[in-house]
Amino acid sequence: MSDDRQRLLNVLQERSVRFGSFTLASGRTSDFYVDGRQTTLHAQGAMLVARLILERLDPTVQGVGGLSVGADPIAGAVAAVSAVQGSPVHGFIVRKQPKTHGTGNHVEGRVNLPDGSRVCVVEDTTTTGGSLLRAAERCVAEGLEVVQTLTIVDREEGAAQALASAGYTLEALFTRTQLEALR
Numbered sequence: 001m002s003d004d005r006q007r008l009l010n011v012l013q014e015r016s017v018r019f020g021s022f023t024l025a026s027g028r029t030s031d032f033y034v035d036g037r038q039t040t041l042h043a044q045g046a047m048l049v050a051r052l053i054l055e056r057l058d059p060t061v062q063g064v065g066g067l068s069v070g071a072d073p074i075a076g077a078v079a080a081v082s083a084v085q086g087s088p089v090h091g092f093i094v095r096k097q098p099k100t101h102g103t104g105n106h107v108e109g110r111v112n113l114p115d116g117s118r119v120c121v122v123e124d125t126t127t128t129g130g131s132l133l134r135a136a137e138r139c140v141a142e143g144l145e146v147v148q149t150l151t152i153v154d155r156e157e158g159a160a161q162a163l164a165s166a167g168y169t170l171e172a173l174f175t176r177t178q179l180e181a182l183r
Contacts (some may be wrong), residue, residue, distance in 0.1 A: 008048040009174065015039050017179050024127070032176060034153045035040040037125025041071040049074060049152060050081035052173055053122065057089065058148050063119040065092035065109065070124040075155065092119070094135040106140045115143035126151035126170065129159030133166055
């Protein structure tokens with residue numbers, strides 16, 4: 001395991017991964033919970049997430065983003081770290097609802113990503129893949145080409161299969177199985 005990967009694993013375990021009894025957004029209960037924003041909004045966590053995503057990123061990708069709010073800190077961190085590394089990849093945000101004022105944007109950051117731009121859709125924690133699919137569908141509808149989908153933690157509850165059915169391959173920095181093995 002690379003140093004960055006091990007360091008990110010430590011931040012995730014300390015800040016985001018919980019075992020116990022939790023009610024998920026779907027209403028289901030689970031004995032495993034990941035609050036990814038506790039890692040992606042942590043200074044070191046954000047840097048490590050960005051570095052590891054950039055290592056995996058298809059070299060033709062011009063933008064990274066996803067459904068707001070989970071993808072927002074990831075997109076910002078990847079954009080900043082990529083610029084420092086000398087190979088800029090722009091961030092974008094997919095709104096759950098289009099703006100009702102101003103330009104009415106559904107995807108923010110498009111000025112940096114002309115039609116046909118190749119993008120990677122990201123998320124902090126993936127369960128069924130619904131958020132990644134909604135973001136990918138919106139990107140395609142807005143003229144972007146989704147060439148990669150990536151999550152920090154795959155809870156392994158159907159996301160990979162749902163994305164495969166839509167023609168995408170889910171890549172995960174970590175899986176539930178890997179995190180549970182470290183309990």
